Amino acid sequence: MAENNLHERLDDYVNDLFVHEDDALAWIKAETSRHDMPAINLKSFEGRLLQMLIYMLGARKVVEIGTLAGYSAVWIARALPAGGKLYTLEKSSKHAGVGDRVELLEGDAHDSLRKITAKGPFDLVFIDADKGGYIDYLAWAVDNLRPGGMVAAHNAFRHGAVLAPENDDDRTIQAFNAALAKDTRLESTILAVGDGMAVGIKR
Ligand code: SAH
Ligand code: MG
Numbered sequence: 001m002a003e004n005n006l007h008e009r010l011d012d013y014v015n016d017l018f019v020h021e022d023d024a025l026a027w028i029k030a031e032t033s034r035h036d037m038p039a040i041n042l043k044s045f046e047g048r049l050l051q052m053l054i055y056m057l058g059a060r061k062v063v064e065i066g067t068l069a070g071y072s073a074v075w076i077a078r079a080l081p082a083g084g085k086l087y088t089l090e091k092s093s094k095h096a097g098v099g100d101r102v103e104l105l106e107g108d109a110h111d112s113l114r115k116i117t118a119k120g121p122f123d124l125v126f127i128d129a130d131k132g133g134y135i136d137y138l139a140w141a142v143d144n145l146r147p148g149g150m151v152a153a154h155n156a157f158r159h160g161a162v163l164a165p166e167n168d169d170d171r172t173i174q175a176f177n178a179a180l181a182k183d184t185r186l187e188s189t190i191l192a193v194g195d196g197m198a199v200g201i202k203r
Pocket of ligand 2: 040041042128154155
């Protein structure tokens, strides 16, 4: 059996047992393609992973960089306790509303992050936007997380291309992972779920 195929079957196995994608989440995915947005939302089991991280952290205040249509935002928001808050940052004006507990900041994340600094410190910063911004976003996260808080970055594997980069984004993620690994302010690794979730906990 091809290894890829084994991974896909194991992802399906996890999905069937632990992951419930309801109508609202399925609707967001449908809207994503209806509005000509790329289908680069998280996989459902990756959304579930984020929820588990939120539960483990006891996270109440979360920043997401890269909203798209709000698919991952809904996974995150649903795991927050009452009174919790998600700030989700998106430069494109194409996006779905994501409901209460969630504040959408439209515009380039570099600017929006500056605007929410005063709302910190944060429990979790989830990075899933332009790969060229990842290293800046990491720097912001380290400065604005509480001790014990986590930065999590999607696409750490680039579907395998971190092993043999083919373009600038692949090389940028390689550099990001290396920067994360050697940052002594963080305990870090890559969780090998889906396309790889790079995680660092602030000491
Ligand atoms: N997290 C989403 C997918 C995000 S796709 C989900 O799982 O559903 C990446 C998003 O980042 C795109 O919508 C893109 O418009 C946005 N983006 C790219 N560069 C950005 C920037 N500089 N600032 C804010 N958002 C940006
Ligand atoms: Mg992604």
